[in-house]
Amino acid sequence: MNQFRTGKFEKSSLRWPLKSLCPDQAVHSLSDILPATVAESGYKLILLDVDNTLVPWREEVFPEETVAWINEIKAKGIQLCIISNTKHPDRLTRLSEILGVPFVRGKFKPSTEMFKQAMSKYAASPSETLMIGDQIFTDILGANRSGIETIWVRPLHKNEFFGTRYLSRNAEKLVRTGIYSVLEEDDDLPIVPHTGLFQRRVVRQFLKFCIVGGSSFVIDYSIRSGLMKYTTWHGEKMSVALGRSLIDRFPILFSHVTEPAKASFYLAALVAGIIAMANSFYWNRKWTFGIHGQAERSEQIKRFFVLSVCVLILNALVSGTLNNIIPGPRSQLFATLIATGIGAVCNFIGQRLWAFRKVTL
Ligand SMILES: [Mg+2]
Structure with a gap:
């Protein structure tokens, strides 16, 4: 008030x-x-x-x-x-x-x-x-x-x-x-x-956020693909071996999974998400929201972490579920795209209004 x-x-x-x-x-x-x-x-x-x-x-x-x-x-x-x-x-x-x-x-x-x-x-x-x-x-x-x-x-x-x-x-x-x-x-x-739309601070921030988000998406998808397609374990794809193990250990959790590799997709999404999250924190703090120096950094890291974990869980759940719903060889790509889009909107709102919010007396 x-x-x-x-x-x-x-x-x-x-x-x-x-x-x-x-x-x-x-x-x-x-x-x-x-x-x-x-x-x-x-x-x-x-x-x-x-x-x-x-x-x-x-x-x-x-x-x-x-x-x-x-x-x-x-x-x-x-x-x-x-x-x-x-x-x-x-x-x-x-x-x-x-x-x-x-x-x-x-x-x-x-x-x-x-x-x-x-x-x-x-x-x-x-x-x-x-x-x-x-x-x-x-x-x-x-x-x-x-x-x-x-x-x-x-x-x-x-x-x-x-x-x-x-x-x-x-x-x-x-x-x-x-x-x-x-x-x-x-x-x-x-x-x-202001004389134009692009001079509005929130618009400029959103554009920068999208660019940072784009870079994080590339990092995220590259790591997921690397783990799922190009990493091997004793002569077979690690995603298949790990997925089989997960299904054996947690049959109830993975009862909806249609093939072993898709079970390990949840873990690949988590690993990739954590690395992409670090990229987002650094660039959004410094470039998108123009915050420099040590002031409130530890508090911002905590808030960013809590927000990112929430978005990460949302992302893993949405992408994992969609990957099993969407048919065809590109299901991973579409699942990741949709989940990333939903996560990005939640992230921008959360970062602007909470994680990197300006001090309000
Ligand atoms: Mg003064």
Whole structure:
């Protein structure tokens, strides 16, 4: 009920103090803000918060999407400036150098000092300046006090400074109830309108997921075929020898099997599926969902494993059953194709909404 929601806020209908805490817009991530639209809106300077806006708290490896977005903004000729009151100036300097974005370090937000200092440095007026940050009581309040428009982004990660996590975020939850009453919601779409279907993040993710899925399918089918057709055991196909053994040991389980080799197809599907699963995790995490670094990786591995085991069991059951139902020499291929298709749809939904989901406060 109190989850992060995106859209534009009709701030004029709010009163103090909610009005001073209300952003102009809210987005899931920086990549939802189109550089072309920012440039067309007349902004000359973008002020950026650091932790959980550009990079996860305490980390120094920027997400790929952040770097790409920064480069696009630079290409539009818009000035960028990090504002931070960090007590770790060395880290701030390193982050600034990595991104190639200068910084202003000063008094704790929501003081207006750093905002004014940055605007003065780049000779930009408040109406030419945009603030992007993840915290209401520092980034948004400070910018509102300085007369600057604001975009509130969902935090990159749930790891935060103790005070932020347990005080600010809980206070934000109280504020949200008030400001969401004036939210013109996007219904999970980026607030800046996209110009084409392929610019929608979910569509791009799905296309990448399909490519990764295709590579996993090739791996899966090659291994299944290798085990079923080309692996021998004491002069005969291993699938036949193993299948015979399985039927002898578990006659009830394999009573529906029409020939020995088909009994061992269940095991071949499992082995191939595990290897294909490792391929999917690596590429979907890194490429499809753009997740880098160590943050939440172990948790994601667990969720991915649970999801994959469920899909694997589904796949083995569907393909094994279909292989015995579909007649003809290509029954294995058709069974694998259908089972993989069903598994892929379940996998994409599960990975996007659960295994690799973004942090929701
Ligand atoms: Mg922050």
